[in-house]
Amino acid sequence: MDSKALGVKLKTLRLKNGFSQDELAESARVSLRTVQRLENSEAIPRMDTVKRIFQIFGMSPDEVLDWDQKEDKSFLLGMNISGLIFIVLPLLGVVLPLILWMSRKDKIAGVSELGRTLVNFQLTWALVYYLWTAFCHWLISYFKLSGSGDVSPDIVYNYLHIRVCVIFFIYLMEILMVCLNTYRINKGLKVKYFPKINFLR
Structure with missing residues (x-):
């Protein structure tokens, strides 16, 4: 999944679950700027950051990304x-x-x-x-x-x-x-x- 699709998915889930960007950042133990950058597709996300954020919504990494892709x-x-x-x-x-x-x-x-x-x-x-x-x-x-x-x-x-x-x-x-x-x-x-x-x- 590219960063644009990831940003759209993250924003949709956040709004659906009633989280503000601040609340999501605090729950996932990441910075507010990280959440903003991911939602706006301003950065290539790190795998561990994606895992932490999407676990808040009860989703496993396999449900979010194609994990046969490696970081290189x-x-x-x-x-x-x-x-x-x-x-x-x-x-x-x-x-x-x-x-x-x-x-x-x-x-x-x-x-x-x-x-x-x-x-x-x-x-x-x-x-x-x-x-x-x-x-x-x-x-x-x-x-x-x-x-x-x-x-x-x-x-x-x-x-x-x-x-x-x-x-x-x-x-x-x-x-x-x-x-x-x-x-x-x-x-x-x-x-x-x-x-x-x-x-x-």
Whole structure:
């Protein structure tokens, strides 16, 4: 179960049983902030915290989560860092995280959510990269066809300068987002990749 579904289930049970967030936190011996973060899907929950909270409602962990999933932060970190392969070849930045996601999505807690978010982000920026590259090639071809067949050095210089600046920006976004989310995973927080188009839901 991903953190969003867990948050919805927790809030529904809490309200149904007449608990305030404060009362639930006190009964489960966790902080109020922990309950709030779980309900708002702001953090990847720890198994022992989930057990303590849901035991208040008389539920066993097996009724709440799919417990054949194991916690493996190192896999999540590795999967997240695999997005940096985008720098070598943008398409690989989509394919490698997708393979890692598909191979472990039912086995490791948090992989499903991270995989979906990371692949959507990588797809978005790979699309931007390839569309921009295609546009730049079309532009040079257009100048060649519309003129005598020769392109002036100024046009080539401006083309290369703009192309390099945009590609540098795309790579910078990739590096910053991967580093930010590596930090967030390490702290047990929910990943936040943006901007992205949600191709996969």
